[in-house]
Amino acid sequence: xxxxxxxxxxxxxxxxxxxxxxxxxxxxxxxxxxxxxxxxxxxxxxxxxxxxxxxxxxxxxxxxxxxxxxxxxxxxxxxxxxxxxxxxxxxxxxxxxxxxxxxxxxxxxxxxxxxxxxxxxxxxxxxxxxxxxxxxxxxxxxxxxxxxxxxxxxxxxxxxxxxxxxxxxxxxxxxxxxxxxxxxxx
Ligand SMILES: [Zn+2]
Numbered sequence: 001x002x003x004x005x006x007x008x009x010x011x012x013x014x015x016x017x018x019x020x021x022x023x024x025x026x027x028x029x030x031x032x033x034x035x036x037x038x039x040x041x042x043x044x045x046x047x048x049x050x051x052x053x054x055x056x057x058x059x060x061x062x063x064x065x066x067x068x069x070x071x072x073x074x075x076x077x078x079x080x081x082x083x084x085x086x087x088x089x090x091x092x093x094x095x096x097x098x099x100x101x102x103x104x105x106x107x108x109x110x111x112x113x114x115x116x117x118x119x120x121x122x123x124x125x126x127x128x129x130x131x132x133x134x135x136x137x138x139x140x141x142x143x144x145x146x147x148x149x150x151x152x153x154x155x156x157x158x159x160x161x162x163x164x165x166x167x168x169x170x171x172x173x174x175x176x177x178x179x180x181x182x183x184x185x186x
Contacts, residue, residue, distance in 0.1 A: 020060040028056035031066070034144050035095040037084040039073060047072040047097075047144025050088060072145045097144055098122050104151050112161035128162035129154035135169070136162045 031052040039046040051069040058065040066085050071077070093099050105117040111130055120127060128136045129150065136157050142150050157165070167174075 024056045024060040027059040028052050030092050031055050034097040035088060036097055036100060036144050036147055037087045037095055040083045045145045045148050101139060105156055108156045110158035110161050111155040112157060115158055125159040127159055128157045130157045136165045
């Protein structure tokens with residue numbers, strides 16, 4: 001083979017590699033993380049996780065292959081037909097818990113300090129929720145399948161206020177309350 005042909009083959013290989021990798025990364029990011037679906041069997045919410053690594057590798061090879069690697073109804077229903085995958089396939093972003101939460105916090109303000117949430121950084125300083133019993137909880141503590149109900153009964157709390165409230169609960173003797181700031185919560 002001539003040098004020109006080698007170069008051409010090399011370029012073709014690199015282009016194919018680039019598109020394959022791009023597809024792999026995109027697919028991984030699309031399906032990575034906890035998801036909320038309606039279980040077709042019970043018609044109730046269920047928390048699931050897609051095997052995003054497998055889906056990404058298959059997509060790079062030009063195939064679509066989604067399957068679950070976790071479900072809150074497992075191990076009892078581990079042999080189900082995974083029919084909920086059609087909901088994920090048609091709209092993965094509507095099933096992703098972090099997207100559902102981003103949407104929920106988007107136009108809200110912290111129930112304590114009244115600050116708007118703005119852009120949420122999910123890797124740290126995540127916002128929390130205020131339960132009806134006035135205890136703040138981090139959303140990771142809430143089972144995914146209970147999220148839809150929680151979002152209708154709980155109020156949004158920013159990270160700083162969540163930490164302050166957690167400290168207040170643990171050390172009530174060290175905190176001096178200013179009732180004017182909290183009157184809207186009573
Ligand atoms: Zn706050």
